[in-house]
Amino acid sequence: MFLPHTDSERSEMLKTIGVSSIDELFKDVPEKVRYPALNLPPALTEMEAAAQLQQMAMANETTQDLACFLGAGAYNHYIPAAVDHILRRNEFYTAYTPYQPEVSQGTLQAIFEYQSLMCALTGMEVSNASHYDGATATAEAGIMAYHNFRGKRTRFILSPGVHPQYRQVFRTYMSGYENLEIVGDEANNDPMNYLERLEALIDGNTALVVVQYPDFFGQIHDFAPLAEKVHQAGGLFAVVINPIALGLLKPPGEFGADIVVGDGQPLGIPLSFGGPYLGIFTTRKEYVRRIAGRLVGETVDVQGRRGYVLTLTAREQHIRREKATSNICTNQGLMALAATVYLALVGKEGLRQVAELCYHKAHYAAQRIAEIPGYRVLNTKPFFHEFVVQCPKPVAEINEYLLDYGILGGYDLGQDYPTLSNHMLIAVTEMNSREEIETLVEYLKEFAHD
């Protein structure tokens, strides 16, 4: 199939090697483990494989078939047609990491532009070439802060408004470091109002405070006072963002963030059942040597022509080995390209427009749902495109009912916040028409009556 060898070529090659059969090339493998009989399904032709995959894909009901009000860290946005046309360029997707810059200027310049766009969007000065996703980028912020204080500051404060899965990944990543305190997100009766509680936790031993903007409940907080408090205590302040929201909202660089992380999925990357997505990581120039992952820098060639290279590679595991602070090697190159193409296509006006569409539609949906007897919208502070609805019945039951009418309901917050059982997190994007919103309202109403 993908092997071009003919029988005669094979025998010529064996002759050149000086062996009489392919088996002789495997004599160094202990005989007792050599050639296991693998019990695998018989090989399919491309035509058969295509049919089987098609059948499996069709067993799913997706956002194509359903009106989607589910977000919670992965969002249904419009992806302009040109994005995938660029991603399908063989020169981009079948290249490796740009280790040989003379034959990788396409990838390198695209990453340089990605870094520039991420800095512009977040209001920061340095961006790396990506992390695996928003969760691992958040965890790497923890590791960067740990090393920034040479392990001497051991308190890490996580807002309960940070995505629950990001907090879980943060804890897993930090579990190799002894005697750390990861606090701030303990179960609480009022998980949506946490600013004062976080402030009270900040002390001289605090390495990092992590908040989310807009937070997991969709709320937009003024984090400037918190940032100031963190800085007074000498700690670092990290903000998890949604890049679409930054089309409308003040960037964290303007209110004291030292590190900005987030998931770039909303920027032209399909939902794809959870991945591959894109981990955004930006920081201030003073921390450039502490940043994990690859960096592309501008330079010139022997003739003085502008070009790009991977730079500060001495920080990375290839050279530093066990002294490197991160092990990341392969990252999300092609997904960073997707975000770059997306932002180039929608541009300054378009991103603002998408953000505003999300905002207006979400607010309209929230107003309409708040009018239904039995439901209550908890968001009192400004919010972006997600909000919390207290429901008259368990969320799973409501969602099962909505599904019968072609609606993918919101996220069940009770899974992560014990005091928010029967609370649904609803996300609305530019993809939701007014008609879909009215339908959602109608069935929520009907369900409450049943």
Next chain:
Amino acid sequence: MTEPTLFELSSPGRRGVRFPEPDVPKSALPEGFVRKDLPLPELAEVDVVRHFVRLSQKNYAVDYGLYPLGSCTMKYNPKINEDAARLPGFALAHPLQPIDTVQGSLALMYELQELLKEITGMGAVSLQPAAGAHGELTGVLIIRAYHQSRGDTKRTKILIPDSAHGTNPASSAMSGYEVVQLPSDKRGNVDLEALKAACDETVAGLMLTNPNTLGLFEENVLEVTRVVHEAGGLVYGDGANLNALLGIARPGDMGFDILHLNLHKTFSTPHGGGGPGSGPVAVTETLAEFLPGPIVTILEEGSEEVPPLYGFKMPNRSIGRVKAFHGHFGMMVRAYTYILMHGAEGLRKVAEHAVLNANYLLARLRHVYHIPYDRICKHEFVAEGIWDDAPGVHALDIAKRLIDYDFHPPTNYFPLIVREALMIEPTETESKQTLDKFADALIKIAEEAHTQPELLKSAPHHTPVGRLDEVKAAKELVLCCWFPEKESQAA
């Protein structure tokens, strides 16, 4: 030609993709939170498309020619994989949908777990890790959790051969372990005596790459894993490059306890110019309870008429999540498609031809390039890119000169134990003709190194840019063409 950046191409007022006006009443924007300026470029769709097409043409790629980067397994990426991953049923599914709406995705993940178990001879698999290094971190944290669960807290070291990939020591250090480097012996195997001497009750485990990064099969593998087990340690397998072992030998049968696989190498998912990858972790049955989760499982057995109901479970003593959602599902679809199309026999052929190709190149080159560990290799081999009688020529020069011959260079300067390393991995998808042209080019370059070294030193000659000033890049650190200061000064 220098291609302007997106920011340089920008023209105020130009628009690319437009969106409809809101079909709902507008709400007041949040006061005090609205950003003043959004400094993004302004371009038309045609500007954007041409820009990226022009950039793409500055790249070398597998779909253009031979890309023999050692340790990277740059095999051809079947096109059906790309179409399969983009099927709307897969690409448009939200990760948090109710499980009964995503049985297709879950079935695929479950089956992939089962296939990988069979191929590797391991007991359980988590598909969550995003890449090889991520799998390593996961695996070392499992080693830690295992010892801790037994109250065995004195194990503080991980042993790593000096030929290992840099991610191995970095992953161990990130997991709180001290790294002890093991020397290689003359045949390129782990030095058994050194291993035995290092194995005591403070050893948590060994990270072993087999075939190792010299492309050599660890001839004493059964003895190595036995020694580590006897000392109470676990053996971690860096299976980033499993291409030579498919259907040939299973890590599970050789005594490995934990193994990561790079779907973006062995299982043909494309490298994307640096990712995304996928780095599933496989473990023995004993260690299954420590895997990161959730993991796809069968919740209700099926029958002849009804398919099983798939869902998620969290392993009992899981190290926790290592990633949001379920891992790189899009890459899983590609790898699954690849395995389906090969079957057992096809996978073994992949390994056989990967090894045939590497040995063929080795046979053609060993008279011209010094091979420090010269024996039958597996998927790759390492040559020295230097000659005593051609002073001043380095591996880097050979690499750059290869570009003039229209080939992508091999990996340079890794593994660290070979001086001026040229690490060559042709993969099974290259034809004899291509390999011959490549060998001819390398032989010619060896001659040039002795007769016209300046040709090598000044290479490459026909690329969009010549050799780049890396010192300047690191010193001036221009990492972004947009600066907040500039913007605020202008305002």
